[in-house]
Amino acid sequence: MKATILHAPGDIRLDEVPDPVLVAPTDALVRVTASCVCGSDLWPYRGINDVAEPTRIGHEFVGIVEEVGAEVRSLRPGDFVIAPFMYSDNTCPHCRVGIQSRCSHGGFWGGEDRDGAMVDGGQGEYVRVPLADGTLVSTREVPDDSLIPSLLSLSDVMGTGWHAGVAARVSEGDTVVVVGDGAVGLSGVLAAARMGAERIIAMSRHASRQAVARDFGATDIVEVRGDDAVAAVKELTDGVGADAVLECVGTNESMHTAIAAARPGATVGYVGVPHGIEYPVRDMFVRNVGIAGGIAPARQYLPQLRDEVLAGAINPGAVFDLELPLTEVAEAYAAMDERRAIKSLLRP
Amino acid sequence: MKATILHAPGDIRLDEVPDPVLVAPTDALVRVTASCVCGSDLWPYRGINDVAEPTRIGHEFVGIVEEVGAEVRSLRPGDFVIAPFMYSDNTCPHCRVGIQSRCSHGGFWGGEDRDGAMVDGGQGEYVRVPLADGTLVSTREVPDDSLIPSLLSLSDVMGTGWHAGVAARVSEGDTVVVVGDGAVGLSGVLAAARMGAERIIAMSRHASRQAVARDFGATDIVEVRGDDAVAAVKELTDGVGADAVLECVGTNESMHTAIAAARPGATVGYVGVPHGIEYPVRDMFVRNVGIAGGIAPARQYLPQLRDEVLAGAINPGAVFDLELPLTEVAEAYAAMDERRAIKSLLRP
Incomplete structure (x- = not known):
């Protein structure tokens, strides 16, 4: 064959x-x-x-x-x-x-x-x-x-995006941030929508991917990265942060963005294969931000x-x-x- | 005054x-x-x-x-x-x-x-x-x-031990490991028992603390530390690991013990103030072990x-x-x- x-x-x-x-x-x-x-x-x-x-x-x-x-x-x-x-x-x-x-x-x-x-x-x-x-x-x-x-x-990809949503404990009415606009991130948007998220903030800088994200249920698009992306999320959430965050990339920058965008008490559901990640230990402790996920x-x-x-x-x-x-x-x-x-x- | x-x-x-x-x-x-x-x-x-x-x-x-x-x-x-x-x-x-x-x-x-x-x-x-x-x-x-x-x-201490149990998502019938035999760890044992854990493995090397742990509901005591403690938990759980782990110390060694003792898919609920922790990023990803918790x-x-x-x-x-x-x-x-x-x- x-x-x-x-x-x-x-x-x-x-x-x-x-x-x-x-x-x-x-x-x-x-x-x-x-x-x-x-x-x-x-x-x-x-x-x-x-x-x-x-x-x-x-x-x-x-x-x-x-x-x-x-x-x-x-x-x-x-x-x-x-x-x-x-x-x-x-x-x-x-x-x-x-x-x-x-x-x-x-x-x-x-x-x-x-x-x-x-x-x-x-x-x-x-x-x-x-x-x-x-x-x-x-x-x-x-x-x-x-x-x-x-x-x-x-x-x-859809099972993996779904796992990110399950791990992040997305609930009815939540404001959800999805970091990553690859096929998994886009699937994460669809998963969050299906799980009842009210607002879904997709981070994407590519018009074609933004279009799929919107089709899948994204209500807001953030085109900037890093601290600027966190600031954009804070602005969209009255300074509070997201109820749940899906991390679908796996780099140190994307993980730090995901954790910083999470409100106190929230969980970052992550499925991106980790490459060079160092967790912000103290910030996670002080703000009670958890991480859950892994190979879906x-x-x-x-x-x-x-x-x-x-x-x-x-x-x-x-x-x-x-x-x-x-x-x-x-x-x-x-x-x-x-x-x-x-x-x-x-x-x- | x-x-x-x-x-x-x-x-x-x-x-x-x-x-x-x-x-x-x-x-x-x-x-x-x-x-x-x-x-x-x-x-x-x-x-x-x-x-x-x-x-x-x-x-x-x-x-x-x-x-x-x-x-x-x-x-x-x-x-x-x-x-x-x-x-x-x-x-x-x-x-x-x-x-x-x-x-x-x-x-x-x-x-x-x-x-x-x-x-x-x-x-x-x-x-x-x-x-x-x-x-x-x-x-x-x-x-x-x-x-x-x-x-x-x-x-x-009791609110903090309780938080560790909530963060670790202790459920009815679970096998739970509690790392730390200070007042918070002991309170964690009591919390896990009250949340319906069937088996509670307390890590303690002090007779007086072991006695309180048993009073609070611990069913097993592990007196060794580090890799030996993980091996003891694995032996007690048919090689599977614990359904939930409460980390009540905050050192790098105790956190690594807690994560290694957790079964795939489990959550480590942690409340020990972190001192010098570096998370085992790859192991957590491969085994889907999450962490949640912080200042209670x-x-x-x-x-x-x-x-x-x-x-x-x-x-x-x-x-x-x-x-x-x-x-x-x-x-x-x-x-x-x-x-x-x-x-x-x-x-x-």
Whole structure:
């Protein structure tokens, strides 16, 4: 089959690789009908994370079940399934409290499983899915093609934005600040709106992203950064600060902006992978500003968000503004790297 | 009147000072019937915090209202009142969401108020209380003398331990770890028990404190520290970690122990004043361990905890193991400094 391989920073190609086969009786084989490129895929693509050897890549996909192992109970060939960005058994103590991203037997796509068997990346034609019952979430019928972008977004960005909202404890009537206008930040805006936020202040300097943010429910846009952004939030909230803040970037500056924009007693829900963060320990203590979040348990939110997408209640797929055939995966990366696209969707 | 003054590290005396009088129409004058020494009073006493000039000290007291200003509505002379460790108007936006410790018009005892008028410390015969309606919580009748220690503990330590439990989101049936066996940590044990924790693991190396912890509801005691303490918690929880952790010390080691003892998805509720803390950023992200807390809004919890003390449901006053007349305030400090006492209560 064809699968995407990152050979070196900037060198991404669709290569011929061995067809995957079932290895464990809990595996399923999925034919990928849509996948996409994540902001986090850009870290190794840009060389910020090491690329020691050619690596399978991609961790967001939907598709059709082709074959299941003897112990798979909840799926059968022909089912349409959504894969979260990590696989998990959904039965261990961490999964049972909803932290599937820390599953005792789970892991990431594009590496080796705990038995040393290859786990495919999502940006390919087929994927062997370990722990299929715990990992995949199916729909009753194969959904209409127009819903694919929104269902695919539940693999990662929408589940991650939702997690930021849950972690920040967004409640009905809240004033919410969202730091970050990437696909996750925009999904965070949609999550906050769906959770009943009355006012959503999105930080964005890009007209196209501002437009999506407004579509998703942002009521105010702040175009400045750092202290100026905090001052703008204070001005919009009578000097009080936000009831909840979603941090969807992960840099030291964005985290400090998020914490400073939070009102006393508020929580910053963060999902941006931390890069060089030093928390303002004393300020957080004096103002009772908490932080919560981390690698999103996308699996936890999948059934609920799937139902909301199928019901037409949310359209998180609007974050995709570029669609390409899998053969043009290199352009899908380049467009995101050069900020010509918010998020690229790939079809076989 | 007589009031306690810290002249220099280790030099604490009961001195003659001017009698306080009402300054603002929102003031009340309170005759102190019991006060106490706080672990945080030991920071300047030990010279760890600067003592630039002789300073009034003490921020925990109960007493009888002697006189009220013309605008005081909820109190009258003769009322028994409990003072939280900060004064607050209880009407500003921060107070309204329960963060009275960040009141727009509030402040600490033993300094100057926002108009530059002297605010007495709690370890004296009388205190002028600013914003009396917002600050003081009264009882319907003057309570029995045996209840005074428990009511006094609501000024700070019990409210602070309670805040740690609220911040850590302790729920019915939880396994909770409490780091710290000072009066606040012990109060945290009591709070966790009252919040329905099924199992409470108290970290303590002192027999007398372990006894109070067990009285308050601790089911397990861990006597080791650091990595060994984390290993002990993991062993007690089948490798999972605690559902909620209360951090009641404030050092880097204690915070790292608290975070490492938390299961994925849990929150560390912290109330120890941070000294030299550097958070383990990556571990918190990977395991979804949040932190929440800060300077406790003791005022928020006072009415509820007062009722629980008056009903005999909790006895947080058990943290006091030394009672002295105010004239022996120097010994009250020395006993705590030398760890001969958990907490010293002072009567006029």
